[in-house]
Amino acid sequence: MSELPPLREVIAAHGLSASKALGQNFLFDEQLLSRIAAIPGDLSGKAVLEIGPGPGGLTRALLRAGARVTAIERDARCIPALAELSAAFPGQLRVIEGDALAEDHATVLGEPFHVVANLPYNIGTLLFTRWLGGETWPPAWQSLTLMFQQEVAQRIVAAPGSGAYGRLAVLAQWRSAAKLAMKVHRSAFTPPPKVMSAIVHVTPAEAPAGVTARVLERLSEAAFGQRRKMLRQSLKGVPGALEALETCGIDPQRRAETLAIGEFVALARVLS
Numbered sequence: 001m002s003e004l005p006p007l008r009e010v011i012a013a014h015g016l017s018a019s020k021a022l023g024q025n026f027l028f029d030e031q032l033l034s035r036i037a038a039i040p041g042d043l044s045g046k047a048v049l050e051i052g053p054g055p056g057g058l059t060r061a062l063l064r065a066g067a068r069v070t071a072i073e074r075d076a077r078c079i080p081a082l083a084e085l086s087a088a089f090p091g092q093l094r095v096i097e098g099d100a101l102a103e104d105h106a107t108v109l110g111e112p113f114h115v116v117a118n119l120p121y122n123i124g125t126l127l128f129t130r131w132l133g134g135e136t137w138p139p140a141w142q143s144l145t146l147m148f149q150q151e152v153a154q155r156i157v158a159a160p161g162s163g164a165y166g167r168l169a170v171l172a173q174w175r176s177a178a179k180l181a182m183k184v185h186r187s188a189f190t191p192p193p194k195v196m197s198a199i200v201h202v203t204p205a206e207a208p209a210g211v212t213a214r215v216l217e218r219l220s221e222a223a224f225g226q227r228r229k230m231l232r233q234s235l236k237g238v239p240g241a242l243e244a245l246e247t248c249g250i251d252p253q254r255r256a257e258t259l260a261i262g263e264f265v266a267l268a269r270v271l272s
């Protein structure tokens, strides 16, 4: 198993020149990849969903950690390279050629799973909002370990009062714990992207009672849609929101970015 060829040889052998359209920035440093695979904790025997395995660098690190990996990859050119990996780790890797946005991950996995992915930037935020949204909680996933552009990672873990605090932070933190697990320098990627990257680790927490995701998302959408405005202005279009501010003792002259997650939750509870 440790006799796998270096990743650069895999790329050369299968002609995997990086495609910009598919958001391909590959990682080759196997030490770095092992550190990423260790972020969720012990994965031995656990089910893992990887989106966009590409030539399989992160995939091998996950397999070496003992995970049972289901990998969804859109680029047909990568499938033969991944088949080699599957042969080297019998029974541990299932590769699905397809679009991760078109798959129902819970159904594909059929059991609780951890998500670990060096995501294509163009679909990263969309997948993230799908995993964190919706009324079904706890979700089918047990943790998310995801590479983002550093600026997006900072928005996910942002605290109130910072310019980065907004809808993504509320979505990621109202019933989950989100932390910045690792910064990754742009030079670690081939080709290097323009910006720095960072890995976010998210675990689900207990959902606050009496709050629907739909109402909470509607509130934060309205509040941060006009983030420079006072809440009495930005929440005008949300029926009952101005009364809810009063019920919760929240000054309507405040702005969205000063509201703690708990205050969004309190407002959503009144409106749910």
Ligand SMILES: C[S@@+](CC[C@H](N)C(=O)[O-])C[C@H]1O[C@@H](n2cnc3c(N)ncnc32)[C@H](O)[C@@H]1O
Binding pocket: 022, 023, 024, 025, 026, 027, 028, 051, 052, 053, 054, 055, 056, 057, 058, 059, 072, 073, 074, 075, 078, 098, 099, 100, 101, 118, 119, 120, 121, 123
């Ligand atoms: C940033 S690269 C990461 C590759 C590899 N995991 C690594 O770390 O070196 C993103 C990968 O996602 C794949 N991809 C892009 N869009 C996808 C989609 N909609 N569904 C599944 N995979 C996709 C790309 O082909 C590429 O292999």
